[in-house]
Amino acid sequence: MSAFSAIGETGEIDANQFTPEQEPQPTWCPGCGDFAVLKSLKQAMPEVGRSPDEVLLVTGIGCSGKLNSYFESYGFHTLHGRSLPVARAAKLANPGIEVIAAGGDGDGYGIGGNHFMHTARENHDMVYIVFNNEVFGLTKGQSSPTSPKGHKSKTQPSGVAKDPIRPLSMALASGASYIARTAAVNPNQAKEILVEAIEHDGFAHIDFLTQCPTWNKDARQYVPYTDIQDSDDYDLDLTDRRAAADMMAETEAALYEGTVLTGRYYVDDDRPSYGQEKQNIGEMPETPLAERYFDDDYEWERSYDFIESYT
Numbered sequence: 001m002s003a004f005s006a007i008g009e010t011g012e013i014d015a016n017q018f019t020p021e022q023e024p025q026p027t028w029c030p031g032c033g034d035f036a037v038l039k040s041l042k043q044a045m046p047e048v049g050r051s052p053d054e055v056l057l058v059t060g061i062g063c064s065g066k067l068n069s070y071f072e073s074y075g076f077h078t079l080h081g082r083s084l085p086v087a088r089a090a091k092l093a094n095p096g097i098e099v100i101a102a103g104g105d106g107d108g109y110g111i112g113g114n115h116f117m118h119t120a121r122e123n124h125d126m127v128y129i130v131f132n133n134e135v136f137g138l139t140k141g142q143s144s145p146t147s148p149k150g151h152k153s154k155t156q157p158s159g160v161a162k163d164p165i166r167p168l169s170m171a172l173a174s175g176a177s178y179i180a181r182t183a184a185v186n187p188n189q190a191k192e193i194l195v196e197a198i199e200h201d202g203f204a205h206i207d208f209l210t211q212c213p214t215w216n217k218d219a220r221q222y223v224p225y226t227d228i229q230d231s232d233d234y235d236l237d238l239t240d241r242r243a244a245a246d247m248m249a250e251t252e253a254a255l256y257e258g259t260v261l262t263g264r265y266y267v268d269d270d271r272p273s274y275g276q277e278k279q280n281i282g283e284m285p286e287t288p289l290a291e292r293y294f295d296d297d298y299e300w301e302r303s304y305d306f307i308e309s310y311t
């Protein structure tokens with residue numbers, strides 16, 4: 001059965017539709033947390049009612065970047081750290097498609113950190129899943145921006161001398177309008193958070209703790225974890241920016257002391273997405289680029305119009 005249906009057609013959506021017809025054998029190592037991201041993402045799709053032909057999955061480079069090899073949808077495997085600019089362009093050209101970007105901690109918080117900051121600032125309507133395993137997995141275990149201070153690896157034989165990045169705080173300071181952390185060991189919470197993030201209109205950042213048993217043997221498996229929404233110890237107002245900042249700071253410090261806190265941290269449903277802002281100032285074309293058909297003459301005509309308007 002083909003997993004693809006006509007765009008816009010509704011009907012029962014099944015998680016299995018997101019398994020490629022000729023499923024490649026995953027090259028992820030046994031016990032890798034990446035399997036849980038794939039599973040929870042597939043399980044989220046029926047709940048948001050999106051079929052494979054309504055989804056674009058854009059990935060960076062890394063073990064995490066292989067996600068779209070095992071997920072049936074439109075896909076774009078980009079360069080290291082470059083998933084977000086591609087995802088942004090795709091969303092602006094085709095606002096009707098559900099855009100999900102994904103990559104690793106090295107990819108998203110290191111080489112792609114600048115794109116992360118500005119995509120959050122501009123509140124592009126998409127989900128960004130960062131597989132945070134605290135190492136460069138694919139390239140064999142070098143320290144990454146989230147490796148704890150003192151972490152020893154081939155590139156840092158005496159231990160990392162730097163403090164790690166605080167991804168949740170960085171997302172909040174940059175302007176993301178939905179921010180959550182989940183973990184591969186908690187696939188039900190992961191699925192629920194993915195559903196919310198996909199349904200959110202704006203930039204939804206999910207820091208997804210994924211264990212790498214091959215190259216990060218010292219790393220915690222992220223158990224036991226506490227879901228801050230389930231715990232009586234916390235009563236967080238998700239719309240309160242200051243409270244979110246404090247909760248994130250506590251969570252980020254706790255992780256490196258062996259306590260894993262997960263859950264939703266911040267949700268701003270009022271902030272318009274970048275596409276909406278562009279519409280408000282009359283800069284979004286009424287017919288999205290992806291729905292236009294050009295013949296040769298039309299395309300030339302429009303090019304001249306465009307050049308003339310800027311000369």
Ligand SMILES: Cc1ncc(C[n+]2csc(CCOP(=O)(O)OP(=O)(O)O)c2C)c(N)n1
Pocket residue numbers: 061062063064065080103104105106107108131133135136137138139144
């Ligand atoms: C521009 C560029 N620099 C470096 C690399 C080499 N490289 C490939 S994957 C990777 C790191 C992957 O780590 P991470 O993003 O954390 O993903 P993981 O494999 O852990 O999922 C690096 C440095 C590259 N492909 N391109």
Ligand code: SF4
Pocket residue numbers: 027028029031032033034063064133137138211212213214215
């Ligand atoms: S190297 Fe680590 S991150 Fe990569 S597939 Fe293996 S366990 Fe997963």
Ligand SMILES: [Mg+2]
Pocket residue numbers: 062104105106131132133134135136137144
């Ligand atoms: Mg990594």
